[in-house]
Structures are given as C-alpha cells and as structure tokens.
Amino acid sequence: MGVALYEILQHEGPNVVGTNFGKLIGGGIFEFRLDQDATQILARKGKDPKPEPGDPAKILLRVFCHAHGDRIVLLLAGYDKGERPSPRHQQEQIQLAKERLKDWKARQAGRRPRGTGKTRH
Numbered sequence: 331m332g333v334a335l336y337e338i339l340q341h342e343g344p345n346v347v348g349t350n351f352g353k354l355i356g357g358g359i360f361e362f363r364l365d366q367d368a369t370q371i372l373a374r375k376g377k378d379p380k381p382e383p384g385d386p387a388k389i390l391l392r393v394f395c396h397a398h399g400d401r402i403v404l405l406l407a408g409y410d411k412g413e414r415p416s417p418r419h420q421q422e423q424i425q426l427a428k429e430r431l432k433d434w435k436a437r438q439a440g441r442r443p444r445g446t447g448k449t450r451h
Contacts, residue, residue, distance in 0.1 A: 331391055334364045335405075337377075344397040355394065359406065359427050364391040392420070394427035396434075406430045 338351055339362055346352030346362060353361045366389060393408035406427035409419065 331364060331393070331408075334362075334366070334391075335393075338362075339393075339395070339403060343400070343403055344395075355424055355427075357428055358396050358431060359394050359424070360397070362393040362395055364393075365389055390415075392423070394424060396427075396431050404431070404434065 334351075339346065342349075342351070344352070344360055347354045347360050350365075351363055353363060355361050390411035391408065392411050394406045396404045396406060398404055407423045407430065409423050411420070
C-alpha cells in the first residue's frame with residue numbers, strides 16, 4: 331500500500347477516479363483501490379522493483395479518501411477486501427469515512443484564521 335500511495339495517489343490524487351485505481355463514492359469521498367503488488371505498481375511506473383521473496387498474495391485493499399484542495403488527500407478509512415469481502419463491511423467503512431470527514435470539517439471550521447489575534451473559547 332505504501333508504494334501505491336507514494337507512486338500513484340500522491341501524484342494522481344482524485345484523478346484516480348475513473349481508472350482501475352479509483353471510484354467516486356459520493357459526499358466528497360472517493361475510493362482508492364489496490365489490486366496489485368509493489369512489483370506490478372513499480373513496473374507500471376517504469377521503475378525497477380527489488381525482488382521480494384516468496385509468492386505474492388492476492389491484494390485487494392481499499393482506502394477511502396477526500397481531496398482537500400489540489401494538494402492534500404485525506405485518508406479516512408481503509409480495509410483489506412480480501413480478508414473482509416462482504417458488502418456490509420464495505421458500507422461500514424464508507425460510513426466511518428463519512429463520519430471522519432464530517433468531524434475533520436467541523437474541526438477545520440472551528441479553527442481561527444492565523445494572525446487574527448482572537449482566541450477561541
């Protein structure tokens with residue numbers, strides 16, 4: 331997942347939506363989908379991966395994200411779909427992502443702008 335976050339999501343952001351790496355969920359949330367291992371991801375990016383020992387397992391990871399502006403992607407929730415494939419679990423994770431986004435937005439709205447000299451109570 332680290333390689334995918336660095337090599338794909340960091341560069342593409344919400345533009346992954348509509349590709350095999352992303353899907354729009356709604357409510358400001360999109361899904362970052364990963365079904366490739368690090369070797370496959372690096373090869374796609376034209377990079378030479380270091381060989382990893384053993385037989386790679388099937389990867390089905392999901393991370394629910396929100397794009398804040400054009401430079402920040404919030405990672406709100408995620409799970410291993412290979413371990414927990416039920417639609418019910420996916421909906422629970424989406425709901426968790428929505429709740430976290432709502433909480434984050436509320437905290438952002440409560441912050442005072444820098445340099446105003448005003449204090450919060």
